[in-house]
Amino acid sequence: MADPEIKSYELHHESQSAAVTESRPVKAVLMAIALAFLAVFLLLPLIVVFHEALAKGIGAYTEALSSPDTRSAIRLTLLVAAISVPLNVIFGISAAWAIAKFEFKGKAFLTTLIDLPFSVSPVISGLVYVLLFGAQGLLGAWLKAHGIVILFAVPGIVLATIFVTFPFVARELIPLMQEQGNGDEEAALSLGASGWQAFWYVTLPNVKWGLLYGVLLCNARAMGEFGAVSVVSGHIRGLTNTMPLHVEILYNEYNAVGAFAVASLLAGLALVTLVLKTLLEMRYGAEIAATRGH
Amino acid sequence: MEVRVVNVRKEFERFPALHDVSLDIRSGELIALLGPSGSGKTTLLRLIAGLERPTKGAIFFGDEDASQKSIQERNVGFVFQHYALFRHMTVADNIGFGLKVRHGARPSGQEIRRRALELLDLVQLSGLEKRYPAQLSGGQRQRVALARAMAIEPKVLLLDEPFGALDAQVRRELRRWLREIHDRTGHTTVFVTHDQEEALELADRVVVMSQGRIEQVGTADDIYDTPNSPFVYSFIGESSSLPVKVENGEVWIADRPIGLSAPHAPSGEAVLYFRPHDVDLLDGCSGCIAGTVAASRRVAGTRRVELEVGGERQRVEIELPVDHPAAQKSRVAFRPRRWKLFPAA
Numbered sequence: 001m002a003d004p005e006i007k008s009y010e011l012h013h014e015s016q017s018a019a020v021t022e023s024r025p026v027k028a029v030l031m032a033i034a035l036a037f038l039a040v041f042l043l044l045p046l047i048v049v050f051h052e053a054l055a056k057g058i059g060a061y062t063e064a065l066s067s068p069d070t071r072s073a074i075r076l077t078l079l080v081a082a083i084s085v086p087l088n089v090i091f092g093i094s095a096a097w098a099i100a101k102f103e104f105k106g107k108a109f110l111t112t113l114i115d116l117p118f119s120v121s122p123v124i125s126g127l128v129y130v131l132l133f134g135a136q137g138l139l140g141a142w143l144k145a146h147g148i149v150i151l152f153a154v155p156g157i158v159l160a161t162i163f164v165t166f167p168f169v170a171r172e173l174i175p176l177m178q179e180q181g182n183g184d185e186e187a188a189l190s191l192g193a194s195g196w197q198a199f200w201y202v203t204l205p206n207v208k209w210g211l212l213y214g215v216l217l218c219n220a221r222a223m224g225e226f227g228a229v230s231v232v233s234g235h236i237r238g239l240t241n242t243m244p245l246h247v248e249i250l251y252n253e254y255n256a257v258g259a260f261a262v263a264s265l266l267a268g269l270a271l272v273t274l275v276l277k278t279l280l281e282m283r284y285g286a287e288i289a290a291t292r293g294h
Numbered sequence: 295m296e297v298r299v300v301n302v303r304k305e306f307e308r309f310p311a312l313h314d315v316s317l318d319i320r321s322g323e324l325i326a327l328l329g330p331s332g333s334g335k336t337t338l339l340r341l342i343a344g345l346e347r348p349t350k351g352a353i354f355f356g357d358e359d360a361s362q363k364s365i366q367e368r369n370v371g372f373v374f375q376h377y378a379l380f381r382h383m384t385v386a387d388n389i390g391f392g393l394k395v396r397h398g399a400r401p402s403g404q405e406i407r408r409r410a411l412e413l414l415d416l417v418q419l420s421g422l423e424k425r426y427p428a429q430l431s432g433g434q435r436q437r438v439a440l441a442r443a444m445a446i447e448p449k450v451l452l453l454d455e456p457f458g459a460l461d462a463q464v465r466r467e468l469r470r471w472l473r474e475i476h477d478r479t480g481h482t483t484v485f486v487t488h489d490q491e492e493a494l495e496l497a498d499r500v501v502v503m504s505q506g507r508i509e510q511v512g513t514a515d516d517i518y519d520t521p522n523s524p525f526v527y528s529f530i531g532e533s534s535s536l537p538v539k540v541e542n543g544e545v546w547i548a549d550r551p552i553g554l555s556a557p558h559a560p561s562g563e564a565v566l567y568f569r570p571h572d573v574d575l576l577d578g579c580s581g582c583i584a585g586t587v588a589a590s591r592r593v594a595g596t597r598r599v600e601l602e603v604g605g606e607r608q609r610v611e612i613e614l615p616v617d618h619p620a621a622q623k624s625r626v627a628f629r630p631r632r633w634k635l636f637p638a639a
Contacts, residue, residue, distance in 0.1 A: 183374055183376060183378035184378050184380060186345055186365075186372070186374070186378065187372065187374060187378035187379075187380075187442075188380075188391070188395075189345075189365050189366060190343060190344075190345070190365050190366075190370060190371070190372040190443075191391055191392035191395065191442065191443075191445075191446055192366050192369070192392050192395055192396055192397070192446055193366070193391070193392075193395040194366065194395070194397075197395045201380075201391070201395070202380055205380075205382040206381070206382065
């Protein structure tokens with residue numbers, strides 16, 4: 001499960017005072033421990049992924065990626081992300097807006113509820129949908145009577161993905177909007193802007209970097225989610241297999257090259273996300289810091 | 295534009311922030327809402343703007359009932375204490391924002407820019423149009439905020455603690471500057487402040503507020519020279535007070551008359567208010583307030599002497615010239631020159 005804490009934008013390094021600077025050997029040991037951990041737990045697996053994927057040459061690699069089932073899994077993953085990310089952007093902005101700008105009963109409860117997907121095992125998230133929409137489930141009979149298929153089909157996968165990823169955008173925006181308060185919006189309204197104009201010209205630009213951040217993380221998770229999706233997908237090849245599920249199937253069939261080829265795409269996605277995130281911080285660090293406060 | 299506030303009451307979650315407030319603001323006037331925090335002055339300003347809706351009562355702009363109008367329809371210029379400039383827009387875009395979002399007859403981009411530069415010139419910031427708010431000083435930001443508010447040709451200008459976040463030097467400068475701008479443009483202007491010096495110096499009339507009520511409305515002279523309540527007396531300027539008794543139109547402290555006559559005051563307990571600097575020192579005491587010097591402090595150009603008066607050792611402060619011989623004595627007698635009696639609370 002991903003770490004729910006989204007890193008702060010802090011870019012300024014505190015100048016080190018002599019009193020808190022450790023001696024050379026201590027520094028060296030600390031750095032060595034940190035680097036060793038990174039190497040063993042992050043870098044090594046990453047190298048293995050790409051190494052295994054290319055073990056039988058570039059030809060086998062591209063062939064593995066162009067098999068119909070793999071291509072269908074890639075298509076499905078992109079489709080799921082394309083649906084769930086925009087929906088969660090809408091949800092995240094609405095929830096953050098409501099929580100940051102209004103006072104209402106049950107606000108604390110809503111805030112806690114948004115965090116639920118982080119605290120619940122993804123498998124449970126998937127299971128909830130089985131209990132709800134499955135043949136023996138609460139709505140199962142009704143759905144069947146109306147010919148609506150949710151479970152073991154794309155709608156179920158989308159629902160499970162939305163559930164698992166819905167905190168990302170909201171969690172990023174809530175503290176940002178709370179800190180910024182209502183002043184800018186009130187100023188816009190007093191200048192004659194409609195509610196929509198105030199949102200479009202003032203609120204959205206004020207939170208754009210935070211929003212982009214949230215979208216990036218949300219997207220990475222939507223494409224990479226395994227547990228919840230695994231429960232509701234049914235693992236039908238070429239139909240309801242997303243990339244992470246497809247990796248598992250291929251691996252279980254001892255198709256190492258295929259499994260690692262698809263895995264390398266996911267790892268690539270992670271790297272791209274990381275690079276974009278870093279670029280965002282480098283390019284717009286000052287602005288991000290500025291929107292965080294005055 | 296003339297603004298009338300008629301019997302307005304405002305509650306937040308059943309907690310009353312304003313009780314039955316009425317106020318007439320004349321066209322072209324520069325008026326200050328002055329009071330301690332929690333007095334309801336900002337609430338009143340936000341009600342006039344339309345940022346809040348009154349629980350009861352109405353607000354008129356001219357003859358028009360504005361209370362049911364939204365803030366957009368009211369066409370007011372609002373300047374926030376913390377500027378609320380749009381940080382991702384340049385100074386010129388900030389000032390032009392109100393024109394850009396205007397419904398109906400929206401001016402062209404060129405026209406908006408021309409207006410923005412014109413206003414920038416008015417607030418003496420020409421040449422800074424391409425800057426972002428983060429690149430401006432506090433005083434400059436507040437000028438931009440005012441220019442932005444004036445761009446929509448508002449019926450009324452409302453300023454919420456406009457200089458509250460600035461340091462003393464800049465405050466004084468901007469105060470004079472705001473007066474000039476007001477005299478030049480003639481906007482009806484209401485500003486909120488907790489700084490009495492600012493209110494008394496800048497405003498044509500001052501509205502003194504306390505605990506959700508208007509205590510007194512008047513010119514700086516009215517407010518300072520003839521305060522109409524103990525609150526105004528003690529809130530505006532320095533004041534001293536003593537519990538006294540009125541008998542047959544004479545003012546007494548303990549068992550001695552102090553030489554002040556109040557023929558119209560009802561007999562009984564009362565409180566005497568006066569300004570510490572507005573007293574006559576006396577040598578002999580027949581009909582005066584006499585006290586033992588308890589403490590003496592030098593405050594800028596004067597000396598403040600704290601006296602213990604009467605059997606109950608009531609403390610009272612008076613102000614003396616620095617080199618006055620009375621400051622060296624252990625007993626001082628005086629009589630207030632200007633004073634007022636209020637019924638004992």
